[in-house]
Amino acid sequence: MLFHVRMDVEIPHDLDPDIRAETVAREKAYSQELQRSGKWPHIWRIVGEYSNFSIFDVADNDELHAILSGLPLFPYMNIKVTPLATHPSDIAAG
Numbered sequence: 585m586l587f588h589v590r591m592d593v594e595i596p597h598d599l600d601p602d603i604r605a606e607t608v609a610r611e612k613a614y615s616q617e618l619q620r621s622g623k624w625p626h627i628w629r630i631v632g633e634y635s636n637f638s639i640f641d642v643a644d645n646d647e648l649h650a651i652l653s654g655l656p657l658f659p660y661m662n663i664k665v666t667p668l669a670t671h672p673s674d675i676a677a678g
């Protein structure tokens with residue numbers, strides 16, 4: 585199943601800088617591992633915002649929830665998930 589996900593990151597300004605750096609580094613490693621696995625095939629920065637648009641390709645809602653709730657930055661994110669279905673006019677879908 586494909587999902588479009590918007591992540592808006594809001595790290596508290598008073599978070600210890602070392603914890604912030606370590607959490608962002610863990611987030612990057614976690615994200616890149618999922619990208620390599622094929623479960624997170626697209627990630628785009630939203631211009632001018634500490635936000636991204638991503639596409640996830642996972643088995644079901646439960647797998648997506650497990651992935652998103654495992655993000656190291658999850659406590660500092662607002663996340664909006666949109667499930668995607670095939671468009672009947674999509675020439676790639678046949």
Ligand SMILES: O=C(O)C[C@H]1C=CC(=O)O1
Binds near residue numbers: 611634635
């Ligand atoms: O920077 C972000 O958009 C938040 C998050 C998502 C992947 C990653 O490495 O960081």
